[in-house]
Amino acid sequence: MIFDPVLLQQVINGLSLGAMYALLALGFTLVYGILELINFAHFNVFMVSSFIGMWALELLGLSGQSTVLGGFALVGALGFAFIVTMLAAGLLGVAIERIALRPLRNVRGTAAMITTIGVSFILFNVILLTAGAGSMNFPNPMPVVRWDVGGATLQLREVSIWAVSLVLMVALHLFVNRTRLGKAMRATAQDAEAARMMGIDVDRIVITAFFLGSALAGAAALIFGLYYNFTSFIIGYTAGLRAFTAAVLGGIGSITGAMVGGVLIGLVESLGGHFFATRWADVIIFSILVLVLVFMPSGLFGRAAAVRA
Amino acid sequence: MTVGETFTWLRRASPIGRIQRQTWERIAIACLFGAAILFPIAHRNDGDIDAAANALTFAALALGLNIVVGLAGLLDLGYAAFFAIGAYTYGAAASWQIAPDWSSFWEPFQWLGLVARFHETSGDVVHFQVSFWLMMPVSAAVAAFFGVLFGFPTLRLRGDYLAIVTLGFGEIVPIVARNTPSVTNGAMGLNGVAAPQLFGWSFGVDATPYYYVGLALVAFLIFTSQRLKFSRIGRAWMAIREDELAAGAMGVNRTKMKLLAFATGAAFAGATGTLFVAKLQTATPEMFGFPVSVMILVMIVFGGIGSVWGVVLGALILQLLQSWFLEDLSGWLHSLGRLINVEWLQHIELASSIELIFGLILVFMMLYRREGLIPATRRVAPLTTEEQTAAPTRGGFEGLKGLGALDERRDDPLLDIAGMTVRFGGLVALREVSLAVPAHSVLAVIGPNGSGKSTLFNAVTGLVTAEAGQVRFAGADIAGAPPHVVLDRGIARTFQNIRLFPNLTVLENVLIGMHARLATGVVEALLRLPRTQREEHRARERAMEILAVFGNRLVPRADHVVSSLSYANRRRVEIARALASQPKLLLLDEPTAGMNPAETLELADQIKSLNRLGLSIVLIEHKLDVVVNLANQVVVLDHGEKIAEGSPAEVRRNDEVIRAYLGRSAAIA
Numbered sequence: 001m002i003f004d005p006v007l008l009q010q011v012i013n014g015l016s017l018g019a020m021y022a023l024l025a026l027g028f029t030l031v032y033g034i035l036e037l038i039n040f041a042h043f044n045v046f047m048v049s050s051f052i053g054m055w056a057l058e059l060l061g062l063s064g065q066s067t068v069l070g071g072f073a074l075v076g077a078l079g080f081a082f083i084v085t086m087l088a089a090g091l092l093g094v095a096i097e098r099i100a101l102r103p104l105r106n107v108r109g110t111a112a113m114i115t116t117i118g119v120s121f122i123l124f125n126v127i128l129l130t131a132g133a134g135s136m137n138f139p140n141p142m143p144v145v146r147w148d149v150g151g152a153t154l155q156l157r158e159v160s161i162w163a164v165s166l167v168l169m170v171a172l173h174l175f176v177n178r179t180r181l182g183k184a185m186r187a188t189a190q191d192a193e194a195a196r197m198m199g200i201d202v203d204r205i206v207i208t209a210f211f212l213g214s215a216l217a218g219a220a221a222l223i224f225g226l227y228y229n230f231t232s233f234i235i236g237y238t239a240g241l242r243a244f245t246a247a248v249l250g251g252i253g254s255i256t257g258a259m260v261g262g263v264l265i266g267l268v269e270s271l272g273g274h275f276f277a278t279r280w281a282d283v284i285i286f287s288i289l290v291l292v293l294v295f296m297p298s299g300l301f302g303r304a305a306a307v308r309a
Numbered sequence: 310m311t312v313g314e315t316f317t318w319l320r321r322a323s324p325i326g327r328i329q330r331q332t333w334e335r336i337a338i339a340c341l342f343g344a345a346i347l348f349p350i351a352h353r354n355d356g357d358i359d360a361a362a363n364a365l366t367f368a369a370l371a372l373g374l375n376i377v378v379g380l381a382g383l384l385d386l387g388y389a390a391f392f393a394i395g396a397y398t399y400g401a402a403a404s405w406q407i408a409p410d411w412s413s414f415w416e417p418f419q420w421l422g423l424v425a426r427f428h429e430t431s432g433d434v435v436h437f438q439v440s441f442w443l444m445m446p447v448s449a450a451v452a453a454f455f456g457v458l459f460g461f462p463t464l465r466l467r468g469d470y471l472a473i474v475t476l477g478f479g480e481i482v483p484i485v486a487r488n489t490p491s492v493t494n495g496a497m498g499l500n501g502v503a504a505p506q507l508f509g510w511s512f513g514v515d516a517t518p519y520y521y522v523g524l525a526l527v528a529f530l531i532f533t534s535q536r537l538k539f540s541r542i543g544r545a546w547m548a549i550r551e552d553e554l555a556a557g558a559m560g561v562n563r564t565k566m567k568l569l570a571f572a573t574g575a576a577f578a579g580a581t582g583t584l585f586v587a588k589l590q591t592a593t594p595e596m597f598g599f600p601v602s603v604m605i606l607v608m609i610v611f612g613g614i615g616s617v618w619g620v621v622l623g624a625l626i627l628q629l630l631q632s633w634f635l636e637d638l639s640g641w642l643h644s645l646g647r648l649i650n651v652e653w654l655q656h657i658e659l660a661s662s663i664e665l666i667f668g669l670i671l672v673f674m675m676l677y678r679r680e681g682l683i684p685a686t687r688r689v690a691p692l693t694t695e696e697q698t699a700a701p702t703r704g705g706f707e708g709l710k711g712l713g714a715l716d717e718r719r720d721d722p723l724l725d726i727a728g729m730t731v732r733f734g735g736l737v738a739l740r741e742v743s744l745a746v747p748a749h750s751v752l753a754v755i756g757p758n759g760s761g762k763s764t765l766f767n768a769v770t771g772l773v774t775a776e777a778g779q780v781r782f783a784g785a786d787i788a789g790a791p792p793h794v795v796l797d798r799g800i801a802r803t804f805q806n807i808r809l810f811p812n813l814t815v816l817e818n819v820l821i822g823m824h825a826r827l828a829t830g831v832v833e834a835l836l837r838l839p840r841t842q843r844e845e846h847r848a849r850e851r852a853m854e855i856l857a858v859f860g861n862r863l864v865p866r867a868d869h870v871v872s873s874l875s876y877a878n879r880r881r882v883e884i885a886r887a888l889a890s891q892p893k894l895l896l897l898d899e900p901t902a903g904m905n906p907a908e909t910l911e912l913a914d915q916i917k918s919l920n921r922l923g924l925s926i927v928l929i930e931h932k933l934d935v936v937v938n939l940a941n942q943v944v945v946l947d948h949g950e951k952i953a954e955g956s957p958a959e960v961r962r963n964d965e966v967i968r969a970y971l972g973r974s975a976a977i978a
Contacts, residue, residue: 100675104675114606114610115671115672118670118671124668125662248473280484280488282484283488286478286484287477289474289477290478293474294462294465297470
C-alpha cells in the first residue's frame, strides 16, 4: 500500500501534536477523575511551564537553534530541562490546589471551576506583564537528523517526542495500576467519601493528581517548545482547549481515553488542515467538543473503561 | 428603640413596613437615575463620558448574563458570542459591508427607507441603511434565536459540561466572523457602520448621546430583570438553578424555561451589541472572544450572582476602575517615582494589568465572598424568643376547601398501575407491579429498603422511565409523561431525601409549587397589569393558607430561607409545596422520617385531615403505627415485586410479609 507522501507527512505531524495533546489531556483527566472539576488553570500551567523550560535551557547556556549538542551532552541537557520543568510545573499545580481550590472543595456547583478560570487569567497576565507580549525564541539543542520514510520526512525531534511521551504514559499507567498510591487514587476516583472512610488521605490523593497532571503539562510544554521553536503567553489557550477536547473525546476521567483522544485530536488538527483550510481547524475541533459532549458525554472510554483514575 | 430595633420593626411590621421600604427604595432609585442623567451635563469631559457609556454597555451585558447564570443557574462561558451576533447584525444592516447589485427587488425596501440606491461606476448597488432604532429589537431577536439554537443541545448537560459547550460555541462565533470576510470584513473589522439618527440628527462620534442610549437601555434591562425575577418566570428559573429535578417534579417545564433563559440573556446581549457597534462604528472578531465572556462573568461574580443591582454595580465599578482609576493611579505612581527617584515606578502602567486584576478579583471573591457585593438573598430578622419557643398550634384547614376535588364522581380507581417494570441495567427494580388507588383513599406502600418503593413513585411521576406497564390517572394514560405534565394532571409528590430549593424562602418554595396553576408569562410579568397583580396576590394568600396547615410552625418563617429550617420543618415545607399545586393525588415518600414521636403524631393527624378534605394519598412509610393509623389499604413490595396487599390488619398477618421483614425463621415460628 502506497501512501501519498504529503498525507504521510501530515500523519507524522499529527502524531507529534497528538503526543503533546495526550500529555496535556492527562492532566485534565486526572483532576476531573478525582474532583469532577474542569481545571481551566491547566491551560496556563502549560503555558507557564514552557517558559520555565525555556529558562532551564537558557540556564545551560543554550539559546536559539544554533548551539547543537550531541551524545551525552544532549541527553543530559534535555533530561535536566525535563526534570526541572516537570518538577516546577508539578509544584505550581500543587500550589494552585492548596491556595485557591482546597477551600472550595465542599462548595456546591461551579464555584471551583470559576476559580480555576480566575487562576488561569492570573497566570496568563503574570507572564504577559513580566515576559512581554512578543513570541520568544525557544532554545533547541537537537541536531537536525532526517530520515526519508515513503517520501515524507521523519526527524529526530519527532522520534524523541514520541519516545518521551510513550515513556511518561507507560510510567503513569504503571503508577496508577501497580502502586499503593495509585490504587488509593483509583479508589478515590470511584467514591471519595468511601475512600476517606477506608483510611485514604484524600487531600494527599488530590495533591498527587494535581502534581502528576501539572508535571505532565510541563513535559508537554517542553515538547511544544522543542517542536515549534517558540513560546508565547498565548499558547495555553489554544493548546489547552484542544487537549481538553481530547480528554472529552476519550472520555474525561479515563487515562486510556486521554491518550487515545490526544492522538486523535492531533491527527484531526493536521489532517483537518490538510483536507480543509487550516483556518477552519479550530471550528472542526470545537464542533467535535460540542458533538461529543452532547451526544456521547462519556466519550470513547468513559465510565465503562477498566482504568479510570 | 435603637436604630437596629427600629429597622427590624420596620421590616417586620407588615404590611406598613414593606410599603415604607418600597417607598425608600423608589426614592433611592430615582436619585440614582437623576444623578446619572445629570452626569454628562455637570461633567463635560468627553473622555469620561465615553468611558461611562462603555461601562453602561457592560452593565447591560452583565444584566443579560445574570439572567442565564444568576437566575437560571446555567453557567455560560461563551456569552460574548451573542454580543457579537447583535453587533454584526446591525453592522451588516447599516454599513458598506454588503452591497449587492441594484435590482427592482429592492425598490419596496427603498420606499420603506431600509436601503438606498447608490451609484458606482460599475453599476448601481444597494446600500443598507436600516435604522438603529429598528435594528436594536431586530438584533435582540436574532441573538435570541441563536440563544435558543445554542441552548438546545445543552439542555440535558450538567453544569460544567454545559459551561464547556457554551465555551465551544463562544469560540466558534468569532472564528466564523473572522473566516467570512464577505459579511464581516474578517479580522480587518466592519467598515463605516452608520451612527444612529434621531429625527434627522446623527449621533456622530460625540459620546454623550451614546451615554444616554446606554443609560436608557440599562434602565430598561434593570426593569425587565426585576419584573421577571419577582414573577412566576423568575421563580421557575431559580427553581431550576436550585434543584433541576425537583423543579420538573413541581411542574416547571425545564426545556421551555431554560431556552427562555438563554433567549432572554442572548436578547439583552444582542441589543447591547447593536449599541456597541454603533458607538465604535466598527467591529472586529477579537472584541468578542473568551476574555470578554470571562470579563462579564467577573462582573457578575463581583457584584453578586443573581442580584440585579449587584451585577450593575459590579460592571460599573470594574469598567470605571479600568478607564478612570487605574489611569489616575498610574499617573500618581509616576509622580511618586520621579519624586523619590525610583526608575520602575515611573514606567508602571496599571491599566495594562486589568486582566490580572480581574483574575485576582474572581479568585478572591470565590474564596472569601461568593455572594458578591450586594447578595441576591436578603437577610431576614430572626424569630423572637417567644416565636421560637411558642407551643405548636393545630393547623387550620379552612383555606383548603376543594382540595383533591375530582371533576366527576368516578367508580374506577383514581390511579391505576398495571404491569409496571423498571430496570436499571441488570437490576430489576420493579417487576410487573400492579396496584390501584381508589379516589379519596389512603394507600400505604411498605417494604424493606431497596424493595422498589421510591422507584415506583419515580416511575409514576416521570423521573425514571418504565420499561413496561400502564399508568392511568383519572381515566387518562400518563405512562411516559414528563414530570411537569404529571404534576399538571394532578399528582404531586415529596422526596425521601427532601429536595427543596435550598436558597429560596419558604414562601417562594410554596409559590413554585403553584407554577402549573398560574398563568403569568413573560409579557404579563413585564406589564404587570392588574390581572397579573391579582393573580400574584391570590397566589401569595393561598400559599400562606397552605402554610397554615402546619399551625404556627411555618407561618412565622415564611420569609426564611429553607436551608435554615430544621429537618422536620423542611419536610413540612415539602408537603406544603406539593399541596400548592392543588393535587388530586399526593405521593408522600417517608414523610415522618427523622421526626420524633410527637412530631410524627402531629403530622399523621395533619395527613388524615388532608384526606378528610378529599385528597387521595399514597404513602411510603416505615413506621407501622402510622400506616395502621392512616391507611385504608396497604401494598407490600419486596425485591421489586408486590408480595401482598389488603387492609393493614390483613397484611400484618401475611406470612410472606413477615418473612420479607423479619426473615424465614420468624415466619415459621
